[in-house]
Amino acid sequence: xxxxxxxxxxxxxxxxxxxxxxxxxxxxxxxxxxxxxxxxxxxxxxxxxxxxxxxxxxxxxxxxxxxxxxxxxxxxxxxxxxxxxxxxxxxxxxxxxxxxxxxxxxxxxxxxxxxxxxxxxxxxxxxxxxxxxxxxxxxxxxxxxxxxxxxxxxxxxxxxxxxxxxxxxxxxxxxxxxxxxxxxxxxxxxxxxxxxxxxxxxxxxxxxxxxxxxxxxxxxxxxxxxxxxxxxxxxxxxxxxxxxxxxxxxxxxxxxxxxxxxxxxxxxxxxxxxxxxxxxxxxxxxxxxxxxxxxxxxxxxxxxxxxxxxxxxxxxxxxxxxxxxxxxxxxxxxxxxxxxxxxxxxxxxxxxxxxxxxxxxxxxxxxxxxxxxxxxxxxxxxxxxxxxxxxxxxxxxxxxxxxxxxxxxxxxxxxxxxxxxxxxxxxxxxxxxxxxxxxxxxxxxxxxxxxxxxxxxxxxxxxxxxxxxxxxxxxxxxxxxxxxxxxxxxxxxxxxxxxxxxxxxxxxxxxxxxxxxxxxxxxxxxxxxxxxxxxxxxxxxxxxxxxxxxxxxxxxxxxxxxxxxxxxxxxxxxxxxxxxxxxxxxxxxxxxxxxxxxxxxxxxxxxxxxxxxxxxxxxxxxxxxxxxxxxxxxxxxxxxxxxxxxxxxxxxxxxxxxxxxxxxxxxxxxxxxxxxxxxxxx
Amino acid sequence: xxxxxxxxxxxxxxxxxxxxxxxxxxxxxxxxxxxxxxxxxxxxxxxxxxxxxxxxxxxxxxxxxxxxxxxxxxxxxxxxxxxxxxxxxxxxxxxxxxxxxxxxxxxxxxxxxxxxxxxxxxxxxxxxxxxxxxxxxxxxxxxxxxxxxxxxxxxxxxxxxxxxxxxxxxxxxxxxxxxxxxxxxxxx
Numbered sequence: 001x002x003x004x005x006x007x008x009x010x011x012x013x014x015x016x017x018x019x020x021x022x023x024x025x026x027x028x029x030x031x032x033x034x035x036x037x038x039x040x041x042x043x044x045x046x047x048x049x050x051x052x053x054x055x056x057x058x059x060x061x062x063x064x065x066x067x068x069x070x071x072x073x074x075x076x077x078x079x080x081x082x083x084x085x086x087x088x089x090x091x092x093x094x095x096x097x098x099x100x101x102x103x104x105x106x107x108x109x110x111x112x113x114x115x116x117x118x119x120x121x122x123x124x125x126x127x128x129x130x131x132x133x134x135x136x137x138x139x140x141x142x143x144x145x146x147x148x149x150x151x152x153x154x155x156x157x158x159x160x161x162x163x164x165x166x167x168x169x170x171x172x173x174x175x176x177x178x179x180x181x182x183x184x185x186x187x188x189x190x191x192x193x194x195x196x197x198x199x200x201x202x203x204x205x206x207x208x209x210x211x212x213x214x215x216x217x218x219x220x221x222x223x224x225x226x227x228x229x230x231x232x233x234x235x236x237x238x239x240x241x242x243x244x245x246x247x248x249x250x251x252x253x254x255x256x257x258x259x260x261x262x263x264x265x266x267x268x269x270x271x272x273x274x275x276x277x278x279x280x281x282x283x284x285x286x287x288x289x290x291x292x293x294x295x296x297x298x299x300x301x302x303x304x305x306x307x308x309x310x311x312x313x314x315x316x317x318x319x320x321x322x323x324x325x326x327x328x329x330x331x332x333x334x335x336x337x338x339x340x341x342x343x344x345x346x347x348x349x350x351x352x353x354x355x356x357x358x359x360x361x362x363x364x365x366x367x368x369x370x371x372x373x374x375x376x377x378x379x380x381x382x383x384x385x386x387x388x389x390x391x392x393x394x395x396x397x398x399x400x401x402x403x404x405x406x407x408x409x410x411x412x413x414x415x416x417x418x419x420x421x422x423x424x425x426x427x428x429x430x431x432x433x434x435x436x437x438x439x440x441x442x443x444x445x446x447x448x449x450x451x452x453x454x455x456x457x458x459x460x461x462x463x464x465x466x467x468x469x470x471x472x473x474x475x476x477x478x479x480x481x482x483x484x485x486x487x488x489x490x491x492x493x494x495x496x497x498x499x500x501x502x503x504x505x506x507x508x509x510x511x512x513x514x515x516x517x518x519x520x521x522x523x524x525x526x527x528x529x530x531x532x533x534x535x536x537x538x539x540x541x542x543x544x545x546x547x548x549x550x551x552x553x554x555x556x557x558x559x560x561x562x563x564x565x566x567x568x569x570x571x572x573x574x575x576x577x578x579x580x581x582x583x584x585x586x587x588x589x590x591x592x593x594x595x596x597x598x599x600x601x602x603x604x605x606x607x608x609x610x611x612x613x614x615x616x617x618x619x620x621x622x623x624x625x626x627x628x629x630x631x632x633x634x635x636x637x638x639x640x641x642x643x644x645x646x647x648x649x650x651x652x653x654x655x656x657x658x659x660x661x662x663x664x665x666x667x668x669x670x671x672x673x674x675x676x677x678x679x680x681x682x
Numbered sequence: 683x684x685x686x687x688x689x690x691x692x693x694x695x696x697x698x699x700x701x702x703x704x705x706x707x708x709x710x711x712x713x714x715x716x717x718x719x720x721x722x723x724x725x726x727x728x729x730x731x732x733x734x735x736x737x738x739x740x741x742x743x744x745x746x747x748x749x750x751x752x753x754x755x756x757x758x759x760x761x762x763x764x765x766x767x768x769x770x771x772x773x774x775x776x777x778x779x780x781x782x783x784x785x786x787x788x789x790x791x792x793x794x795x796x797x798x799x800x801x802x803x804x805x806x807x808x809x810x811x812x813x814x815x816x817x818x819x820x821x822x823x824x825x826x827x828x829x830x831x832x833x834x835x836x837x838x839x840x841x842x843x844x845x846x847x848x849x850x851x852x853x854x855x856x857x858x859x860x861x862x863x864x865x866x867x868x869x870x
Contacts, residue, residue, distance in 0.1 A: 017860060018853045018856040022852045027848070053856075056860070056863035060832075060859060067817070068729045068829070069728070070725060079738055080713075080716070083713065087713060087745070087746060087749060091708070094750065158735075159735060159739075160739060283735065
């Protein structure tokens with residue numbers, strides 16, 4: 001508080017901005033408050049500023065009311081019910097666990113009792129020591145088992161938790177099996193004002209090779225309805241190229257799932273449910289628990305969009321999971337249709353995950369028209385296939401969106417940093433082509449990308465490619481970037497060995513650790529440099545792809561995604577540079593203490609999109625090269641260590657001076673209006 | 683306008699003796715408090731997480747934690763400050779975990795279709811843009827301070843939530859309002 005009486009004591013000094021608001025809020029000390037009041041009475045200037053502050057408060061309140069308040073509060077009734085249930089469960093678990101904590105501490109002393117003599121009397125025979133250890137291990141196992149049993153008790157959950165648990169449970173199930181094939185039987189019912197039909201649907205989903213086989217059993221007989229060609233190419237625009245007629249109910253269901261960002265291949269998957277759920281806001285949700293007549297305890301997540309629901313949109317969805325293992329067993333959808341709502345009920349009748357080798361090879365055989373053994377005669381005419389994919393002209397804007405979305409998704413799963421994955425545009429689709437190391441990685445990428453429409457995925461594992469290469473010509477994939485700095489090998493010396501040794505010796509007392517410390521040091525330096533380089537490349541690729549003209553074509557939401565993407569790369573880049581710099585600079589300052597800042601001072605980049613990406617990439621490349629020259633054994637030192645060190649420090653200095661500007665530049669909307677792209681760096 | 687601004691009373695009669703004597707059990711006390719305080723906390727958390735469902739979830743977790751405190755007979759000096767601090771930290775932590783910082787900010791600027799009262803779509807769009815720009819002027823600290831002040835918290839309480847000093851809070855508030863208004867007023 002800076003009001004003080006002036007010399008003659010007549011007029012106190014003017015009030016600061018924070019004094020004014022503190023005064024309005026009654027947050028000044030009593031005498032300060034009094035002084036302020038006296039001053040305000042006599043000072044027009046301060047009084048008018050005071051009313052300006054008051055005015056700002058009103059404006060802020062107005063904006064808050066309009067923009068920052070929830071559009072509508074979820075009703076308190078269901079929330080209160082859920083809370084009461086959650087609290088009851090929580091309190092029960094607190095009661096159960098507190099005596100357990102006591103027990104653990106008791107076991108702790110028992111454990112200590114056993115281990116103490118072990119230390120004191122060294123000449124205990126080895127096998128009795130082993131027995132004590134075994135006993136201790138058993139004890140620990142018992143305690144863990146007790147904890148697991150107690151915590152296994154299912155508690156009331158929120159919608160988010162339910163989805164999360166169900167997703168985890170499913171992932172675990174698949175992980176437990178090698179080459180998992182999900183084999184699922186579902187009862188499907190479709191009902192609207194004019195039709196009611198039901199059928200049983202059987203799905204084999206080979207997750208390793210992304211193959212899908214489906215069969216149905218209805219009045220038309222029991223038969224395979226489609227087969228997947230063996231190359232792991234999925235086209236999400238179409239459910240399948242149905243070779244046998246797919247019943248209308250399934251075709252309609254696939255359309256609905258597709259239109260609502262759900263995965264027609266995994267109709268009961270919690271992940272798929274989650275994708276739809278995320279796309280709906282605002283929504284109302286509740287989780288209820290019930291015990292079925294057969295004694296099965298289930299949890300039901302009901303999600304109802306609160307906004308208007310368009311034709312073909314889901315107006316209500318219920319996902320039912322088994323309480324004991326979070327396995328989804330039912331899904332009920334109410335869908336807006338032209339003649340009133342249409343209902344789809346999916347009820348799982350059997351589910352197992354089997355390993356591919358244990359499966360009848362006929363199931364994934366290439367005979368697309370293969371029929372199930374108990375095949376019955378021809379289909380009635382009215383069940384003949386309908387076009388599977390809704391026919392709509394794909395416009396360029398859709399493809400633009402799909403492409404940005406795909407790029408953002410790839411970034412999220414860390415697949416835009418050097419893995420040979422590329423995005424190829426044609427007139428009618430966007431294709432993601434990629435070569436990945438493992439089947440898991442492939443499954444992960446497909447899972448992340450498949451909700452995007454107009455996207456074709458051609459993702460192969462190295463194994464698949466080499467298998468194909470034996471029979472046919474090698475596929476065209478981009479190869480890994482040529483030079484990969486390798487970590488040093490023991491026995492050779494680093495170019496900066498002596499220096500580094502002295503530096504590290506000063507920091508650690510034990511000379512025995514010196515070698516491993518040095519290895520660790522150089523490995524970290526190389527890793528940061530490499531990571532920074534990947535980020536710089538990612539930015540550069542984006543910048544090359546999205547020239548201002550291209551940016552103009554994007555809609556605002558895609559543009560925002562693109563901005564977020566660039567921002568995130570820049571942030572990671574900055575982070576790696578900062579870490580590398582903190583690591584390397586102190587060590588190198590001995591060789592190159594002068595002249596480090598000089599290069600940085602006179603070169604500033606144009607901090608505009610996309611122009612900054614090229615100099616940025618160049619500098620990071622230089623940094624990576626110099627790091628490699630200094631910290632790799634046997635780098636056939638084309639540059640002397642002192643020059644390399646100086647260059648490296650210069651690169652750091654340049655990046656450290658420029659990156660904050662760039663980050664500031666991309667902090668807000670920076671692709672929006674062309675003028676914002678112009679200003680040059682001072 | 684400021685209908686939801688009814689400040690929470692700072693202290694509630696959290697009578698620990700009652701609870702331990704068993705005349706009112708802790709579950710009842712916490713449920714009552716939840717029912718009473720949910721709306722205020724919800725509107726604060728919403729602005730941090732951008733979804734009413736998530737906000738509701740976090741508020742409930744805060745009250746479960748309150749129950750734990752009561753259960754362990756820990757005194758809570760200032761219940762209102764404590765609750766805001768807990769939900770604030772939960773929301774920030776959640777944002778960090780989901781790495782949703784980007785999307786939170788985007789939510790700030792996401793079109794809110796409930797807005798009416800515009801003479802024309804175009805005018806409305808222009809107005810929205812101005813509001814967005816005026817909000818974008820604020821940094822995170824300033825925004826948190828303003829939002830907590832709107833909820834009726836004192837400077838000291840805000841300082842406790844944000845782990846800073848009451849003096850800094852007054853500076854953030856003054857600066858935040860000034861930044862906000864320079865943009866808002868200019869364009870009006």
